[in-house]
Amino acid sequence: MGNLISMEGNQAAAEAMRQINPDAMAAYPITPQTEVVQTFAQFVADGRVDTEFVTVESEHSAMSACVAAAASGTRVMTATSANGMALMWEILYIAASTRLPIVMALVNRALSANINIHCDHSDSMGARDTGWIQLFCENGQEAYDSLIQAVRIAEHPQVRLPVMVCYDGFIISHAVECLELLNDKEVQKFIGEFKPVNSLLDISHPYTFGPLDLYDFYFEHKRQQIEAYGPAKRVVVEIGKQFATLSGREYGLFEAYRLQDAQLAIVLMGSAAGTAKEAVDRLRANGLPIGVLKLRAFRPFPSEELTQLLSRFEAVAVLDRAVSFGAAAGPLFTEISSALFASNRRPLLVNYIYGLGGRDIDIEDIQEVGEKLKKTAESGKVEQPFDYIGVRK
Amino acid sequence: MSKMIEVRWHGRGGQGAKTAAYLLAESAMQEGKYIQAFPEYGPERMGAPIMAFTRISDSPIRIHCHVKSPQVVAVLDPTLLETVNILDGVPENGTVVVNTDESPNSLRRTLNISGRRLFTVPATQIALEIIGRPIPNTPMMGAMIKATGLLDIEAVIANTRKSFEKKFNAQVVEKNIQAIRRAYEEVKSE
Numbered sequence: 014m015g016n017l018i019s020m021e022g023n024q025a026a027a028e029a030m031r032q033i034n035p036d037a038m039a040a041y042p043i044t045p046q047t048e049v050v051q052t053f054a055q056f057v058a059d060g061r062v063d064t065e066f067v068t069v070e071s072e073h074s075a076m077s078a079c080v081a082a083a084a085s086g087t088r089v090m091t092a093t094s095a096n097g098m099a100l101m102w103e104i105l106y107i108a109a110s111t112r113l114p115i116v117m118a119l120v121n122r123a124l125s126a127n128i129n130i131h132c133d134h135s136d137s138m139g140a141r142d143t144g145w146i147q148l149f150c151e152n153g154q155e156a157y158d159s160l161i162q163a164v165r166i167a168e169h170p171q172v173r174l175p176v177m178v179c180y181d182g183f184i185i186s187h188a189v190e191c192l193e194l195l196n197d198k199e200v201q202k203f204i205g206e207f208k209p210v211n212s213l214l215d216i217s218h219p220y221t222f223g224p225l226d227l228y229d230f231y232f233e234h235k236r237q238q239i240e241a242y243g244p245a246k247r248v249v250v251e252i253g254k255q256f257a258t259l260s261g262r263e264y265g266l267f268e269a270y271r272l273q274d275a276q277l278a279i280v281l282m283g284s285a286a287g288t289a290k291e292a293v294d295r296l297r298a299n300g301l302p303i304g305v306l307k308l309r310a311f312r313p314f315p316s317e318e319l320t321q322l323l324s325r326f327e328a329v330a331v332l333d334r335a336v337s338f339g340a341a342a343g344p345l346f347t348e349i350s351s352a353l354f355a356s357n358r359r360p361l362l363v364n365y366i367y368g369l370g371g372r373d374i375d376i377e378d379i380q381e382v383g384e385k386l387k388k389t390a391e392s393g394k395v396e397q398p399f400d401y402i403g404v405r406k
Numbered sequence: 407m408s409k410m411i412e413v414r415w416h417g418r419g420g421q422g423a424k425t426a427a428y429l430l431a432e433s434a435m436q437e438g439k440y441i442q443a444f445p446e447y448g449p450e451r452m453g454a455p456i457m458a459f460t461r462i463s464d465s466p467i468r469i470h471c472h473v474k475s476p477q478v479v480a481v482l483d484p485t486l487l488e489t490v491n492i493l494d495g496v497p498e499n500g501t502v503v504v505n506t507d508e509s510p511n512s513l514r515r516t517l518n519i520s521g522r523r524l525f526t527v528p529a530t531q532i533a534l535e536i537i538g539r540p541i542p543n544t545p546m547m548g549a550m551i552k553a554t555g556l557l558d559i560e561a562v563i564a565n566t567r568k569s570f571e572k573k574f575n576a577q578v579v580e581k582n583i584q585a586i587r588r589a590y591e592e593v594k595s596e
């Protein structure tokens with residue numbers, strides 16, 4: 014292990030951005046993302062980065078400026094949360110559909126109403142169909158590491174899609190933890206120079222961006238966009254491996270924790286994954302054959318990989334930190350169950366909604382999920398497919 | 407997981423509870439420990455009751471849930487004793503350090519506290535006399551280190567100096583160090 018330093022998640026994200034030194038950044042402050050933009054603006058003011066920092070009057074303008082800057086052939090970053098992300102919604106689609114490799118830190122926060130500044134994943138889930146790659150992080154270290162990797166993933170010639178690096182508001186953004194930083198040169202060498210494929214400023218090769226595209230070609234363009242997610246999956250894994258040779262920390266589409274000899278599994282994303290690992294260790298000490306599947310890439314969603322891994326299990330609990338109102342289950346559960354349906358053999362599946370608006374989920378809560386999962390596996394049938402953790406009636 | 411210590415800081419907005427929670431964590435990290443520190447965020451404002459937390463462990467800390475059963479509690483403002491249940495979740499063998507002029511014996515009677523190791527220190531008075539401002543966080547840290555033996559006081563002082571030098575002038579830094587030392591000496595046990 015190298016030199017550990019203590020840092021808040023937001024500081025770590027800002028530090029990654031400083032080391033990446035993007036050509037442009039346009040952002041609007043919102044709790045709990047504020048420190049990312051504030052710290053980065055200080056780097057700009059102090060001349061520690063070469064970035065053109067565009068101050069804007071809203072997130073809609075922030076993402077519009079990012080789109081313009083990226084289309085001009087520059088490396089672009091931004092950051093937001095919750096309602097800010099919601100205000101970007103229209104332009105999120107344009108960024109992805111124009112295949113612009115923008116990297117965003119999304120500090121997960123609940124959407125209004127009522128006003129809540131704390132964590133859940135409803136902002137990410139609202140943007141899940143926009144065409145952005147979405148990587149979820151367990152802690153500040155993963156947020157820092159993933160932002161650096163995101164530049165490579167987004168700009169990869171076979172991907173060329175924007176990436177949002179999601180980490181839990183307050184729980185990660187405002188918690189000091191130990192983490193290891195790379196030095197500036199290592200980061201610069203890893204990300205390399207940005208070579209835009211098409212650029213508005215390449216006047217010897219004039220391009221049109223975002224033109225009218227009706228029923229003669231729009232569908233083909235969408236098909237190309239859909240198919241870009243195939244290489245994206247491979248590239249997320251490839252860049253994760255390359256990052257491991259640099260840092261010693263390997264990343265992929267997901268992390269399998271004590272799953273090898275397990276018959277029960279808990280699937281979840283974000284900061285609660287660490288708490289789940291602790292719960293699993295305790296359950297294992299009592300003889301329960303259980304493990305954790307921490308999903309990192311929600312988009313591209315690793316359907317085949319998860320099916321291969323989970324189909325042999327007896328029972329699986331999927332924990333969602335967001336809801337899809339009117340749907341039968343949470344968005345993560347829907348994806349997992351849909352992926353597993355293609356398999357001849359599949360586990361019993363249960364869904365839990367937890368942690369909305371920052372509601373705490375502790376080790377005992379997840380231990381209880383494990384105990385109930387054991388009963389489900391023993392009885393061979395699902396009594397209650399949809400339930401909540403830690404909410405009053 | 408190996409042994410982990412959890413600390414809860416009670417204060418009012420502006421008294422430096424968050425800074426104390428962070429300083430303790432950083433000092434522990436300098437001593438080779440793994441740490442976590444975070445405030446409880448609500449509608450924070452000057453004077454409102456707030457909490458902050460520090461986790462210290464020999465192995466990496468993976469959990470991200472609230473601190474519910476802290477082994478150590480530090481109360482930065484005596485007026486909180488009437489409004490906040492500072493003993494919430496604190497085990498019988500836990501340690502409680504309170505900023506007050508009262509003696510631990512008298513405080514135990516007033517608040518009807520059973521069990522727990524109780525310590526008191528007039529941290530606001532120390533802060534006023536030495537630093538010249540009623541910010542009790544640094545003396546409270548000195549008192550808490552003496553009461554718990556969590557870390558070496560010299561390591562805490564060295565780290566506080568390093569951290570404060572980035573934000574304050576030399577005089578302010580030295581006064582805070584003096585306040586830490588005095589509270590470390592003056593904290594009263596039963």
